Amino acid sequence: MLRGFALFFSLVLIAPVFAVTRVDTSSAIIISVRDQKLMLVQNGAKVATYPVSTSMFGLGDNWGRMTTPLGYLAVEKKIGDNAPVGAVFHNRRLTGEVLQANAPGRDPVVTRIIWLRGLEAQNAHAYQRCIYIHGTPQEKTIGQPASYGCIRMKSSDITALYDRIPEGALVQIVPDRLPKSAVVKAPRSETSNGVVAVSAPIQNETPNLPKLPKRPPVEPTNTVVAAMSLAAPPEHLTQDHPPAQDATESQDQPRRAKKGRNLTVEQMRMAGALAAERKKAKLASRKRL
Numbered sequence: 572m573l574r575g576f577a578l579f580f581s582l583v584l585i586a587p588v589f590a591v592t593r594v595d596t597s598s599a600i601i602i603s604v605r606d607q608k609l610m611l612v613q614n615g616a617k618v619a620t621y622p623v624s625t626s627m628f629g630l631g632d633n634w635g636r637m638t639t640p641l642g643y644l645a646v647e648k649k650i651g652d653n654a655p656v657g658a659v660f661h662n663r664r665l666t667g668e669v670l671q672a673n674a675p676g677r678d679p680v681v682t683r684i685i686w687l688r689g690l691e692a693q694n695a696h697a698y699q700r701c702i703y704i705h706g707t708p709q710e711k712t713i714g715q716p717a718s719y720g721c722i723r724m725k726s727s728d729i730t731a732l733y734d735r736i737p738e739g740a741l742v743q744i745v746p747d748r749l750p751k752s753a754v755v756k757a758p759r760s761e762t763s764n765g766v767v768a769v770s771a772p773i774q775n776e777t778p779n780l781p782k783l784p785k786r787p788p789v790e791p792t793n794t795v796v797a798a799m800s801l802a803a804p805p806e807h808l809t810q811d812h813p814p815a816q817d818a819t820e821s822q823d824q825p826r827r828a829k830k831g832r833n834l835t836v837e838q839m840r841m842a843g844a845l846a847a848e849r850k851k852a853k854l855a856s857r858k859r860l
Contacts, residue, residue, distance in 0.1 A: 594645050594690075595739040598631075600732075602703075602722055602742065603749040604630065604639065607714050609704075609722070611735060621732065622714045624707070624723040628850070629716075629843020630746060630849070632694045635851065637719045638843040640694035640702060644742040647688035647698060649733060656726045657681050657708065664777050670708045671725065682706030683733040687742055694744075705729060738805040 575831040599612045604625050611618045631638035650663050659668040660680045670677055689697035700720065707713070707723040717723065722744075726730065 593739040595737050596740055596741055598736045598740040600740060600742045601735065601749060602744045604641075604716075604744065604746045607716070608746050608749055609724070609732070611732060613735070620733070621724055621728040624713050624715060624717045625722045625744075626718050626843065627716045628719070629844040631843055632689070632696050632700070633844075634696060634700070634849040636843055637850065638847070639720055639722065639744065640689060640697045640700075641744050641746060642689065642691040642694045644687040644689050644697055644702075644744065646685055646736060646738050646740045646742065648684075648686040648734075649738055650684040650686065651682065651733070654682065656730065657706075660684060660705075671709055672710045678707070679709055680705045680721075683729045683848075685729075685733060685736070704732070736787045747855070749776055766805070790811055 580615040593620045595775060597614055601610045601612065601626070602608075602623060603610075607623055609621045609623045611620070626637060626639040626751065629639075630641055650657070651660070651665075653668055654665060657669045657671060659666045659670060663684060663686075670679070670681055680703065683706055687697050687702050688702065688703075689695050694702075702721055704722045704724060706726040706729040707718075708726075709717065710721070710725045713723060713725055
């Protein structure tokens, strides 16, 4: 897994459909759906690990499914500098309300927002779907799938993470377990097999970096998001997308979380699709009443 992870830091896909995001590999995040944990990596070393909560509806990037996307993304925006712990956001704006942890009957976005943009075809809608890493008052559900697509954290943890990562930091969401360690290599400007490397300067770049080896063959496994599997987005993804929608975290009441840690990726995708359809049908019936 580490080989594929490190390789992608060297060659980051920037397809025409995406805005050109400055990718800073001095800080990176790996999120494990199976472990429900987030690892912060800085300058090639593991710095911290935090518990998180991904979607209760499974994995994917389809519109209206409320699922968590997989693959490589980048931090596009950070919102909430110096906001108080528990500060409530609506449409990414502070409301002035501050909630305590586990406030009954409340489930808005709180404390900080780290807005993600997808770098691959499999997560091309992430930015417009408002996929965030954010704080939640429902801290008792952290550690199990309980969100509506975003990655939730405790307010104290999201505050620490927010202060440690820059805009442009690379994020990888994987269905399997966290690696025991991670090595981040500085990217270089080149083109190989249709993959365009980032040419933007990297913060805290160390001079006289060793020359990177040629890309080794990567065999597909159940624990690797292989860089060689990346491809340019299909034609339909280059068309205009609908405008960004508000995050559903601030609208819906929490539902009982489903752990599902022993399910396969395909089973989680199917569960997400079915759960989203049930949710939409329930909301439609409430409107008719």
